[in-house]
Amino acid sequence: MTTRTADELRNKQQMYYDDVSEGQMLPTYVLGPMTPTHVFRWSAAIENWHRIHYDQDFSIYHEGLPNILVNGSWKQSIMPGYLKDLCLPDGWMWKVSFQHRAMIVPGDTITCWAKVTNKYVKDGMGFVELETGMKTQDDIETCPGQGVIVLPLKGGRSIPYPFVPPQG
């Protein structure tokens, strides 16, 4: 299950730079509970044949893992997608970085979150720095990181596409 639908994205109202403040928690996304089928669907989509993602016997008895694992590459695409949606329709998901700190396994439900740590205006665009993460239902942070999104100012210019970062 995901927390957004196509129609919600289609009708999403712009979040402006003026709307966010330091310390603010932005809307979260909940994904899951994850199942072996979700994990296998990802592996098949990107042709990742590493057995720890679909062969439970291999994962547990050969690799000593608790179960098959949700792919790090999947998490790598989920976080930019989450930030992309926060920025729609006119903002830009510029940067995101994270570390892989804990395993996600079938049965886990994941909450993607972002907290504003700083904001500034440059070249008429609103830059918002974030602390980000992906927590399990047990409050285990699996993927701590940071990001920068670029939001328009109310009454200000559109964010250019392709995105060109300001110099200096």
Place this chain on the structure above:
Amino acid sequence: MTQQQSYLTDELKALIGQEAEKVEVTIWGMEKENLRRFVHAIMDPDPLYWDEDYARASKYGEIITPPIYCTYLNKTRPGTTDPISVAFQRNPVNDGGAGAGSGERRPGALPPLRTPLVRNLNAGNDIEVFKFPSLGDRIFSQQKYADIQERVGRDGSHMLIVTNETRYTNQKGELLCITRSSGIRR
């Protein structure tokens, strides 16, 4: 207690900044059917990925693909000897991951790191996005050893932190995204 020898050799230091050749990672360009499969797998129902009328009216003017979709495209070429069969003939308990390759160096790959530290753990990812690839785009990538550092763990064991940077561009030379992945070799 004896001081352990450094694993960051002059040979490894010389690799920092070294780039591999730029290669095309798409086989038949960015395809709509593969895009459909991919966006289901990331559970992203965004109509920008499939609704042509909606996408045309958006600031992008066309169907787009997810921020780093283009980083997953370097796949086995048609006509290649089946790498999975080859890998399992060599080792019946092959893990199917890195070991599922044919054992040959892929075009565009960086030269291997000659180090006795062979275990590799994913330490983190860093992503910058500039443009969403369009359907039909041909995608090119170029890898670089951005950095190699040595660290010493609390137990005195040495490890190497290896950061690979990959730049993705389209057929017009437009920069789409940059990914940096760091691995811990121990």
